[in-house]
Amino acid sequence: MTPRNPSHITMDEVNEHEQIKVRRDKLAQLGPDRRLAFRNDFRPSHTVQAIRDRSGDLDPQELEALSDEFALAGRIRAFRPHGKAAFFEIEDATGRLQVYARKDGLGDEAYERVRSLDVGDIAGVRGRLFRTRTDELTIQAGEVTLLTKCIRPLPEKWHGLKDVETRYRQRYVDLMVNPEVREVFRSRSRIIGFVREFLRQRGFLEVETPMMQPMAGGAAARPFVTHHNALDLDLYLRVAPELFLKRLLVGGFDRVFELNRNFRNEGLSTRHNPEFTMLELYQAYADYEDMMSLTEDLFVMLAKEIRGNLRIPCGGREVSLEPPWERLSLTAGVARAAGVEESALETLPDLLRVADKLGLQVDPRLGRGKLLVELFEQLVEPRLIQPTFVLDYPLEVSPLARRNDDDPQFVDRFELFIGGRELANAFSELNDPEDQQRRFEEQAAARRAGDDTACEVDEDYVRALEYAMPPAAGEGIGIDRLVMLLTDSASIRDVILFPLLRS
RNA sequence: GAGCCGUUAGCUCAGCAGGUAGAGCAUCUGCCUUUUAAGCAGAGGGUCGCCGGUUCGAUCCCGGCACGGCUCACCA
Numbered sequence: 005m006t007p008r009n010p011s012h013i014t015m016d017e018v019n020e021h022e023q024i025k026v027r028r029d030k031l032a033q034l035g036p037d038r039r040l041a042f043r044n045d046f047r048p049s050h051t052v053q054a055i056r057d058r059s060g061d062l063d064p065q066e067l068e069a070l071s072d073e074f075a076l077a078g079r080i081r082a083f084r085p086h087g088k089a090a091f092f093e094i095e096d097a098t099g100r101l102q103v104y105a106r107k108d109g110l111g112d113e114a115y116e117r118v119r120s121l122d123v124g125d126i127a128g129v130r131g132r133l134f135r136t137r138t139d140e141l142t143i144q145a146g147e148v149t150l151l152t153k154c155i156r157p158l159p160e161k162w163h164g165l166k167d168v169e170t171r172y173r174q175r176y177v178d179l180m181v182n183p184e185v186r187e188v189f190r191s192r193s194r195i196i197g198f199v200r201e202f203l204r205q206r207g208f209l210e211v212e213t214p215m216m217q218p219m220a221g222g223a224a225a226r227p228f229v230t231h232h233n234a235l236d237l238d239l240y241l242r243v244a245p246e247l248f249l250k251r252l253l254v255g256g257f258d259r260v261f262e263l264n265r266n267f268r269n270e271g272l273s274t275r276h277n278p279e280f281t282m283l284e285l286y287q288a289y290a291d292y293e294d295m296m297s298l299t300e301d302l303f304v305m306l307a308k309e310i311r312g313n314l315r316i317p318c319g320g321r322e323v324s325l326e327p328p329w330e331r332l333s334l335t336a337g338v339a340r341a342a343g344v345e346e347s348a349l350e351t352l353p354d355l356l357r358v359a360d361k362l363g364l365q366v367d368p369r370l371g372r373g374k375l376l377v378e379l380f381e382q383l384v385e386p387r388l389i390q391p392t393f394v395l396d397y398p399l400e401v402s403p404l405a406r407r408n409d410d411d412p413q414f415v416d417r418f419e420l421f422i423g424g425r426e427l428a429n430a431f432s433e434l435n436d437p438e439d440q441q442r443r444f445e446e447q448a449a450a451r452r453a454g455d456d457t458a459c460e461v462d463e464d465y466v467r468a469l470e471y472a473m474p475p476a477a478g479e480g481i482g483i484d485r486l487v488m489l490l491t492d493s494a495s496i497r498d499v500i501l502f503p504l505l506r507s
Numbered sequence: 508g509a510g511c512c513g514u515u516a517g518c519u520c521a522g523c524a525g526g527u528a529g530a531g532c533a534u535c536u537g538c539c540u541u542u543u544a545a546g547c548a549g550a551g552g553g554u555c556g557c558c559g560g561u562u563c564g565a566u567c568c569c570g571g572c573a574c575g576g577c578u579c580a581c582c583a
Contacts (some may be wrong), residue, residue: 021552022552087540089540158533160519162531223583402583457582
């Protein structure tokens, strides 16, 4: 557990924990020259994986005949002393390998130095390979060098580190001792690499747009504020890159994406971290139907790549990513869940009546569109376990989306739900500058009325649309939630290396 | 921001009508040259999250605070 109030503890505090003291003393016994205790002159010749690959199919006799000497470096993860011999395990980024050290092989002095090593120390080992009686591939140490002393004891070897607070605050320890955590973050890296390659192959250009913006637009969320001293200018950390990416469509890049951090000054939960990673992509001459296809393609390929299967575990259930995915209109979903006809959801009083009938707490000041979305979130969203595109959002909750050609009160937009969580949001883009100006003004009015998640009028964005933005569609995919899905993680903190905690 | 739950040794966890605490691993000492959750024998280690209250006496009961978890709210 992290000390809660360490301000009164100093480095020379005498009652240092016994185990730390023992390790510090061992460090001191190496002598006053710190270069010998923290050396950087050992170069491994092989990783554990490379050694296993090299020796994998050799029988014990062939292994004995192999005269190669291997140099291996890593962290000591187990120590089994036996009088005049000792076994320990070295772990590097690729795995663990057992080391066997004998007094009669190393000499008295060198053997004593091996015996003084602790679990957690970083060490280098040189020697030849053999197999033990129990057929364990082992390196017989001809030389063992302490490279870096570990002053603190590692968590228990069998149960590991369980305390979630320590796991998040001291992620380095979590990573050290919990291999499944390392695996999650390796998967995260592979997923992000795969997404980039997927888009690159489809002709998308990866770009970087401002994270510090003079005006926070592109999503309905409260921004973080910061200040530039030299310009004496307040800036907002971006809540979304959307308005900048669409300016690039105007400029002639007709397929762009950005995969990077957004910042929203909102609450924390198992699905929300104040800084999170979002993919946004924009494609000219495409509509939201194209985004649905692209999303299915991407998720299917990712599931095959990462899980090797389209049926993946998700919080104790199974999710099938086999396309095509279900499509459900927002209104139909609410009607079905509420047990009424869609025609009974047409007006604001209709919706209030339904909410009342179901005993739902809703804000009566909401307009029809927001209320419909609210009902959907309460009634339908948590039940959308299998992949579902939710379609046809009300205009008033979608100030940047293109109107539906047949029903101008709705927009051509979908959100994707899997495992009860929103994974993506996409729409055909609004490119009529006059309509956009009016929608911005409605947002600004809502803002003046107290909605601090509503955006302001972005005059330059409207001007950009006046230069003509090609018809286009765009999509945002929550990368953290995508990683949660593909690693079956219950909390966003399990897929973010250093999630925000109170300090 | 609200409700519920949690915080005991380095780690994982027990415990208690209210009588200031235990185990395993880890650590230390001794023995042990093919073990692998090594083994055997012994030892040390705790402001029971923090502050206050009740009480002869509080790890335990009560109040407050801190941090964390879950749920809700917020997050189109």
